[in-house]
Amino acid sequence: MSDTPLSSEPANALVPVTVLTGFLGAGKTTLLNHILTAEHGRKYAVVINEFGELGVDNDLVVDADEEVFEMNNGCICCTVRGDLIRILGSLMKRRNKFDGIIIETTGLADPAPVAQTFFADEDVRAKTRLDAVVTVVDAYNIEQTLKESPEARQQIAFADVIILNKTDLVDEARLKSVEDTLRGINALAPIHKAQKGNVKLTDVMDVGGFDLQRILASTPDFLENTHHHHEEDLTSVSLTLKTPLDAGKFQMWIGALLQEKGADILRSKGILNFEGQPDRFAFQAVHMMADGNAIGPWKEGEERISRLVFIGRNLNRPQLRRGFESCAVA
Secondary structure: OOOOOOOOOOOOOOEEEEEEEEOOOOOHHHHHHHHHHOOOOOOEEEEEOOOOOOOOOHHHHHHHOOEEEEOOOOOOOOOOHHHHHHHHHHHHOOHHHOOEEEEEOOOOOOHHHHHHHHHHOHHHHHHEEEEEEEEEEEOOOHHHHHHHOHHHHHHHHOOOEEEEEOHHHOOHHHHHHHHHHHHHHOOOOOEEEOOOOOOOHHHOOOOOOOOHHHHHHHOOOHHHOOOOOOOOOEEEEEEEEOOOEOHHHHHHHHHHHHHHHOOOEEEEEEEEOEOOOOEEEEEEEEOOEEEEEEEEEOOOOOOOOEEEEEEEEOOOHHHHHHHHHOOEOO
């Protein structure tokens, strides 16, 4: 499948990192092979973490002329996070040899700690940016997998982009049912249907999944989805506020909230209107690790509405709303 060439990062820019996740057999390696062999004029360093599964095909990787690092001594989300930090540090010494990094996790990995690495480690944070967590879903098996494996639900809930793979193996009615199930777990991530991982590269690379500015530019009501429930109480809560926010009050509230409830909050992100500041402020957090920065002025005539989204478990919507509203300028 041909694509518009992907943009090239300036040499001094933060290196974009794409995390490929998805349950065992969903098609992560197939998608990775598709990315590596497509004509995009870019070179990627690849970090593979699999056990019990064959990783990427070595001949393919050699043909693609990529740098490949394998971590087979444990799951990336727990025992080898130190390895990941070490490998990223090693890669940055050869920064001029690649345009981006792709991390393929084991099918049993919870992507949250992987993403958290890009917040928690100062060296990693100073040199890389997490572009997106891309979750591959097996359309044929996912409903059964969700009944048996909480990891699969975590991977979907945490996704910035969902690739619904193997769509040729199910009929339209079942496909619709699967999509409804995915939406019930993650109301926010775009879903791209695929067969054998054959998607447009612009749907998975350089998507700025962690960049709300891009999402809101194309989907202004992105943060206005209602919350969804499912069996394990994973929900998405979206809040809006028209009154400007007091930056100090917000920092105190969100800091205390994430300290107390961060284990249950997988992701939080928002676009905020702080009193006295001309720029929109993008806030995002992974569990207790929070980050934020100004992302440019509000558009002329644009209503300055603060929007905040939480994805997690045991979210108390009224309590979150009261806390958010308490940050408004008096």
